[in-house]
Amino acid sequence: MALPIPLPAPTGLPPERLAELAAELRTLTPEQVAAMAPDQIGVAHAIQEAARWASQPAYFQWVHNLLPEPFFQTQGFLVFFLSVAALYWMIPRRLNTARVLVLVIASFHFYAAWNATLAFLVTGTAALDYLFARMMDGTERRPLRRLIMWMSILMNLGVLCYFKYRGFFLNELHDLLAGTGLGGNYGKFTPLDILIPFGISFYTFEAISYAVDVFQRKVKAERSLLHFLLFILFFPHLVAGPIVRAGDFLRQAHRPKRWNWIRVQIGLQFVLLGLFKKLAIADRMAVFADPVFANPENYNSAALWLSTLAYALRIYADFSGYSDMAVGTAHLLGFKLTQNFNMPYLSANVQEFWHRWHISLSTWLRDYLYIPLGGSRCGPLRRNTNLMITMLLGGLWHGANWSYLIWGGLHGAMLVIHRQFAFWTKSRPRLDGTLQSPAGTVLRVLMTFFCVMLCWVFFRPELDKSWVMLERMFWITTDGATLPLHNRSLWYTVAFVLVCHLIVAKGVWQWLWERTPPAMAGFGYATCLTAAMLLAPEQGQSFIYFTF
Amino acid sequence: MPAPMLIRLRIARLVHPATLIPSRRPTARAAVMWGMSLFFAVQLGVGLTSELYPRIRDPLYGDKFVKLERRRDMAGPQAATVLMIGSSRTGLAFNGKRAETILSQELQRPITAFNFGIPASGPVTHLVYWNRLLKSGVKPDLLLLEILPSMLADGHGGPLERHWFFADRVTTSEVDTLIQHGFDPTTVRERHIRSVLLPAYTLRFQLLTRVIPSWLPWQVRFDWSRGADECGWGTTQTQFVDPTLRAIGTQRAHNEYAPILANFRPGGPAVGALRELLGTCREQGIPVRLVLMPEGTEFRSWYPPERLATLKTFLGSIATEYGVSWIDAQNWLPDEAFYDSHHMLAVGADAFTDRLIRDFVVPLLQDVAGYPKH
Numbered sequence: 035m036a037l038p039i040p041l042p043a044p045t046g047l048p049p050e051r052l053a054e055l056a057a058e059l060r061t062l063t064p065e066q067v068a069a070m071a072p073d074q075i076g077v078a079h080a081i082q083e084a085a086r087w088a089s090q091p092a093y094f095q096w097v098h099n100l101l102p103e104p105f106f107q108t109q110g111f112l113v114f115f116l117s118v119a120a121l122y123w124m125i126p127r128r129l130n131t132a133r134v135l136v137l138v139i140a141s142f143h144f145y146a147a148w149n150a151t152l153a154f155l156v157t158g159t160a161a162l163d164y165l166f167a168r169m170m171d172g173t174e175r176r177p178l179r180r181l182i183m184w185m186s187i188l189m190n191l192g193v194l195c196y197f198k199y200r201g202f203f204l205n206e207l208h209d210l211l212a213g214t215g216l217g218g219n220y221g222k223f224t225p226l227d228i229l230i231p232f233g234i235s236f237y238t239f240e241a242i243s244y245a246v247d248v249f250q251r252k253v254k255a256e257r258s259l260l261h262f263l264l265f266i267l268f269f270p271h272l273v274a275g276p277i278v279r280a281g282d283f284l285r286q287a288h289r290p291k292r293w294n295w296i297r298v299q300i301g302l303q304f305v306l307l308g309l310f311k312k313l314a315i316a317d318r319m320a321v322f323a324d325p326v327f328a329n330p331e332n333y334n335s336a337a338l339w340l341s342t343l344a345y346a347l348r349i350y351a352d353f354s355g356y357s358d359m360a361v362g363t364a365h366l367l368g369f370k371l372t373q374n375f376n377m378p379y380l381s382a383n384v385q386e387f388w389h390r391w392h393i394s395l396s397t398w399l400r401d402y403l404y405i406p407l408g409g410s411r412c413g414p415l416r417r418n419t420n421l422m423i424t425m426l427l428g429g430l431w432h433g434a435n436w437s438y439l440i441w442g443g444l445h446g447a448m449l450v451i452h453r454q455f456a457f458w459t460k461s462r463p464r465l466d467g468t469l470q471s472p473a474g475t476v477l478r479v480l481m482t483f484f485c486v487m488l489c490w491v492f493f494r495p496e497l498d499k500s501w502v503m504l505e506r507m508f509w510i511t512t513d514g515a516t517l518p519l520h521n522r523s524l525w526y527t528v529a530f531v532l533v534c535h536l537i538v539a540k541g542v543w544q545w546l547w548e549r550t551p552p553a554m555a556g557f558g559y560a561t562c563l564t565a566a567m568l569l570a571p572e573q574g575q576s577f578i579y580f581t582f
Numbered sequence: 583m584p585a586p587m588l589i590r591l592r593i594a595r596l597v598h599p600a601t602l603i604p605s606r607r608p609t610a611r612a613a614v615m616w617g618m619s620l621f622f623a624v625q626l627g628v629g630l631t632s633e634l635y636p637r638i639r640d641p642l643y644g645d646k647f648v649k650l651e652r653r654r655d656m657a658g659p660q661a662a663t664v665l666m667i668g669s670s671r672t673g674l675a676f677n678g679k680r681a682e683t684i685l686s687q688e689l690q691r692p693i694t695a696f697n698f699g700i701p702a703s704g705p706v707t708h709l710v711y712w713n714r715l716l717k718s719g720v721k722p723d724l725l726l727l728e729i730l731p732s733m734l735a736d737g738h739g740g741p742l743e744r745h746w747f748f749a750d751r752v753t754t755s756e757v758d759t760l761i762q763h764g765f766d767p768t769t770v771r772e773r774h775i776r777s778v779l780l781p782a783y784t785l786r787f788q789l790l791t792r793v794i795p796s797w798l799p800w801q802v803r804f805d806w807s808r809g810a811d812e813c814g815w816g817t818t819q820t821q822f823v824d825p826t827l828r829a830i831g832t833q834r835a836h837n838e839y840a841p842i843l844a845n846f847r848p849g850g851p852a853v854g855a856l857r858e859l860l861g862t863c864r865e866q867g868i869p870v871r872l873v874l875m876p877e878g879t880e881f882r883s884w885y886p887p888e889r890l891a892t893l894k895t896f897l898g899s900i901a902t903e904y905g906v907s908w909i910d911a912q913n914w915l916p917d918e919a920f921y922d923s924h925h926m927l928a929v930g931a932d933a934f935t936d937r938l939i940r941d942f943v944v945p946l947l948q949d950v951a952g953y954p955k956h
Contacts, residue, residue, distance in 0.1 A: 299610035302617070321799065523797040552609050556616020563621055567783040568790060572802050 041077040044084035056085035067224035094150040101147035104232065104273055106305075106359040107312055114144070119366055123293055130290040134260050137367065141267035145232070152231045159193055160266040162186075163241045164259050167248045171255035179249055186245035194238045201228045202434030233273035235431055237266050239398055244280040246402055253281045261287045270364040274356050276374040276394035283369070291368030304362025306562045311355030314569035315527060319348035321571050325518045327494055330503040334514040338507045341517065344524055346487040347531060350379065353392070377535050379486070382478040383456075384448040387486060399428050418453070422446040432493070437500055441492040448485055628781040628789075633753055636714065639777070640751040641788050642700050643711055645807035646814050650696045650720065653678075653812055661692035663720070664943060666699070667708050668728025671875045673699025673806070675926045676726070677935040678813025681943070684936065688944045695939075697814035701806055702746035704733030705855035706763045710747075710756050712859050716866070724947060725863060725870045726938070729908070731885075731893050732842045734856065736849030740764035742842070743852070750777035750784045763858075764851025817928045818921055831922025832880055839924075840884040847889070848896045860904040871942060872901060872908035876915040876934055878923035909942055 044052060059078050070078070087098055101110040118140040125133045146153035166186035170179045195203075201223035208222050244265070247253045256262040265283045266272075326333050326341035333341070357374035364371045378391035388396045400409075407420040422443070429442015459466045468474050491507075492500045506514075517524070537543045550558070628638075637644025654663060664685065666676040681695035698715075700707060708727065733742050741764050749757060749770040757774050761767045777784040790797060791804040810816040820827070863870045874897065885893070897908045914937060917923070919930025926934060 295611040295614065299614050302614060318797075519799055520796040523794070552612035553616045555613035556618075556620055559613070559617030560620035560624060563617075564624055564782045567780070568786045569797075570783065570786065572787075572799070 041074055041081060043077060044081045047081075047084070049085075049088040052081060052085040052088055055081050062224065064222040064224045090150055094146055097143055097147045097150075101144065104144060104148045106356070106363065107309055114140075115363060115366075122367060127290045127292060130288070131258075131260065133291075134258075134264050134287060137269075138260055138263050138267060141264070141269040141272060144269040145267070145272060148232055149229075155193070156231065156237060157263065157267065159189065160237075160241065160263055161259065162189060163244060163266070164256065164262045166245060167255035167262075168257075170245075170248050183245050183249040187242050190238045190241045190245075194234055197228075197234055198230050199430075199434045233275075236275045236277055237272065239277050239395075239402075239431075240266060240280070243277075243398060243402055247280055253284070256280070256284055268364070268369070270360040270367075270369075271371055274353070274360070275392075276357055276360065276372045277398050278371060278394070282372070286369050294368075297365050297368065301362045301365030302559065304358045304365060306362075306559055306566070308355040308358030308360075308362060310562050310566040311351040311358065313566040315531065316348045316352035316355055317571045318523065318527060318569060319344040319351065321519055322517055322521075322524055323348055327499065327503070330499055330506060332515055333506070334512050334516065335507055335510045336512075337515065337517045338503055340521055340524060342487055342491060342503070342507070343528065345493075346379075346483075346490050347528065349490060349493065350375070351531075377539060379483050380479060380535055380539060381482050382475050383482055384445065384452050384485065387482060388445075388449070395428070395431070399424050403427060414454075418450045421449050421453075425449065433495060435495045435497070437492045437495060437497040440497070440500075441489055444489045444492065448489075625780055625782060628785070629778045632781055632785060633778065636753055639753065639785060639788060641791060641804040642751070642807050643714065645805075646696075646698055646700070646810065647715070647718065649807075649810065649812055649814055650694075650698070651718075653694050653696060654720075657692045657694045661694050662689075662724075662947065663722040664693065664695045664724045664726065664947075665715075665720070665722040666695075666697055666726035666728070666873075667711065668699045668726075668873070668875070669703050669730045669733070670699060670701035670806075671730065671924060671926070672697060672728045672873075673701065673810070673815070674817055674921075675699070675875065675931050675934050676938070677815045677928075677931045679811065679815070680932060680935045681939045682813065684939045685944065685947070688940075689947060695813060697810070699728070699814070702743065704730060704741055704743035704747075705852045705859065706741050706760060706765070707743055707747045709763070709855045709859045710752060710759055712862065713756075713759070716862070721866060722868060724943060725868055726943075727859070727870055727872050729872050729874050729897060731846060731848070731874075732839050734848040734852050734893075734896075735842050735845075736847050736853070737842070740766060741850065741852040741855070749774035750788075754778070762851075763855045815931065817931060818925070820921070821927055821929075823921055823927065828920075828922065831925075832878075835881065835922045835924055836884065839881070843884045843889065844886060845889075846885065846893065848893060853900075856900070857904075860900070860906065863906075864904055869946065870904070870906040871946070872897060872906060873938070874908065874910050874912050875924075876911045876913070876919070876926070876930070878915075878917045878920045880917070881920075881923040882912060909938070911938065 041055070044055075047055070059082060067075070087095060090098070101114050102108075103110065105111060118136065122133055122136050125136065142153055142157060145156060163186055166182050166189075170182045173179060173182075205222050244253070248255050256265070261284060264287050265278070265280055268278075268283070271278055322344035323341045326337055327345065330338060354375035361371045361373070372394045374392060374394050376390040376393065378387050381387035381390055404420055404424040407423060408416055409420060410417050412420075423446075425442045425446030426439060427442070429438045429440070429445070432438045432441070459469065469478060488504075491503050494500060547555075632638040635644070637648065650665075654661065662685075664681065666672055666678075668676075676695075676697040676699065678695040678697045682693050685693040685695060698711065700711070703711075712725075735742060744765050747760075749760060749765075750773055752760060752774065754774065757770055760770050773784070782789075787798060787802045788804050791808075795803055795805050806816070807814070823831075860870060874893075882890075894910070901908045911934065915926070915930050915933060919926055919933060921927055
């Protein structure tokens with residue numbers, strides 16, 4: 035049977051046909067897959083997924099139909115969350131373990147609605163992490179404790195590498211062997227062969243930090259498996275963070291919670307803020323950025339610069355919006371998660387940027403990679419090498435791809451340059467004074483934003499497209515199409531985000547908020563939600579960080 | 583509270599709204615309640631308003647209807663009305679102002695000639711719109727009804743126009759019309775209920791098109807009718823079409839229509855809707871002419887001869903059944919008159935309107951209304 039091109043959408047296809055198509059797709063060679071259009075690869079993935087679901091147990095199919103996408107902004111999630119929250123709060127406070135059980139079951143189903151098999155895998159590895167930690171706690175012999183810690187770390191890294199990095203490294207090895215004439219005696223992986231479990235990078239890091247913390251006796255090994263499973267599986271942070279630490283979370287999990295309107299208000303505020311960022315900013319900016327990044331060779335330089343700006347805004351609003359919603363939903367269940375973003379585009383240098391961007395990851399990398407490597411307590415060369423290693427691995431954490439590695443490397447290089455420059459300006463008070471002045475600070479903020487924005491060009495899996503983008507951005511050309519949509523809404527959105535940042539940074543927001551009567555605050559919430567809905571584009575986009 | 587902690591809290595509050603801690607619990611509850619009440623009140627308000635004023639739900643209809651009413655008011659109560667309902671083909675083809683000029687000269691009395699062409703519409707859309715027009719008191723002296731063959735095809739899953747005519751464009755009383763004519767009941771009801779309960783989301787493109795159309799990609803905008811002239815006619819921005827552009831447009835049309843026309847067979851719910859519309863006209867005593875619109879050579883070549891014969895036989899029989907006649911305009915225009923072998927350029931619209939009015943409408947109105955013959 036020949037594979038029909040274009041591939042049919044899987045919706046409505048009978049299971050036998052889906053199975054046939056999925057079988058055909060498995061026989062495609064890497065060259066055939068490489069020749070497919072990106073949208074066709076998306077359809078092929080959808081066919082594979084639909085075929086897989088058709089063979090799953092009926093119960094999980096039912097769960098999948100109830101919650102087809104694990105995204106916070108969907109109707110399915112709203113129903114799921116309201117049901118879980120209602121059940122959770124109905125259980126008396128003294129039965130905290132029962133409440134935890136409800137959350138663990140809900141979290142398992144949240145993941146199983148996306149992939150039941152992988153939900154069992156995540157739960158299984160989490161249970162093993164629990165056992166390793168208990169074993170570590172059960173002995174005083176440091177070498178044995180260290181061995182157990184490494185077993186736990188290697189197990190988690192093994193799973194991560196198998197799913198996320200196997201394809202990349204084996205394909206690179208294949209090319210290397212082929213290039214040297216030795217020949218790779220195995221077939222290359224195609225995008226259709228690789229299924230990366232949602233959020234694998236996030237919960238792997240949580241599990242690793244737990245093992246290290248138990249080894250270093252920063253936290254005690256959790257005695258309750260249920261509570262530990264909640265630490266790893268808790269659905270608000272399961273698929274895209276923030277990366278939580280066991281010490282913070284487990285303490286909260288054990289504390290019985292009381293219904294609290296203040297907490298509800300804070301939670302709703304976060305959810306609304308996140309929803310607005312996601313629907314009204316991130317998805318809207320995707321309308322500008324995605325078509326241009328997909329085919330940069332078709333657009334002129336102005337369109338490429340503007341789409342890069344839109345992409346910078348999109349990534350920020352997408353991920354910080356998701357984090358806000360995660361923090362908000364956790365608040366509504368009585369949990370407080372780590373703050374993940376702090377207006378990073380107002381940073382005056384790249385070091386400050388990393389203190390404000392994806393804070394839970396940057397602090398994790400600092401605590402569990404940079405400092406163990408020696409951190410700043412060594413000579414400049416070693417220190418800068420540590421920084422580069424940390425940032426390169428941070429880049430690789432985002433995706434098994436050369437482009438993410440380059441992105442991490444560029445940030446590492448910028449951090450090194452900034453550190454050396456800061457050291458150099460210390461001995462030049464006049465220059466330092468000028469840079470610290472209001473005008474100098476504005477200039478530094480703009481400069482930092484510009485550098486960060488340019489680095490985002492590499493924050494996509496297609497490296498060849500990134501080079502084309504950069505080439506056409508700097509070798510100014512008027513040949514090619516303009517932006518797919520009038521750029522007025524882009525500029526208004528940029529101005530809106532900037533004004534909001536300044537209002538918050540200057541404390542105006544706080545001043546206003548403290549004096550706002552409840553009716554006015556309620557009006558603000560209703561307006562925010564209505565505006566988010568109104569400005570949502572036609573096709574909702576998935577969260578960028580779900581793929582990491 | 584110790585001073586350093588105060589400072590830290592102050593800094594934290596400055597940098598992120600996350601740390602905005604409400605001062606009192608009753609205030610928090612009141613704010614949440616106010617927020618929810620206001621949100622639902624807004625949704626309810628917009629939902630009810632859109633139910634009462636279809637112009638909000640369906641600007642494609644509403645904007646043309648307002649123009650039609652304005653035109654009829656200007657022409658006065660004595661003026662006859664010629665209305666052409668159809669798809670985007672009609673929208674770009676029937677030049678109402680030009681038709682009015684010819685008709686007033688020929689008939690020596692004021693005439694309103696209006697183009698009610700709506701993109702991606704077929705018999706079910708036309709039926710819904712026709713019922714709305716009748717309900718609003720619009721009873722034309724002649725109805726020209728475009729026949730778009732692909733929309734009459736008897737396909738699986740209901741009429742083809744279900745892909746574009748969504749239930750959020752109809753009022754509650756019109757939902758049944760869609761279901762009766764082959765639209766999937768679950769999809770229609772679900773989408774309509776969502777548009778009533780959450781209009782800020784479901785009707786967002788309709789609402790935004792009114793306020794900030796430039797924020798929307800053209801595919802989701804509802805300003806087709808707003809951009810039309812006072813007689814409902816609009817034309818493409820590009821009037822000079824080079825061969826490359828025409829080839830691209832024609833290829834797109836081929837992808838869209840050729841597979842349907844290759845197996846074309848009129849029937850199913852779409853034909854049912856056409857029959858119902860014609861039946862209503864017969865009851866109301868409104869003369870109707872069915873118009874098979876002009877097409878370019880290439881477009882015509884996509885009909886297998888036997889399928890084209892089936893179409894023409896069908897049109898002949900349905901015209902006889904309802905006491906109307908049909909106009910075969912398929913070969914009227916040269917290829918240069920089209921943008922993409924079926925959507926007309928202004929030059930094509932002028933030629934089409936002239937011929938349609940002079941050869942068919944004037945004689946008919948003279949016969950029907952007893953207007954003087956020149």
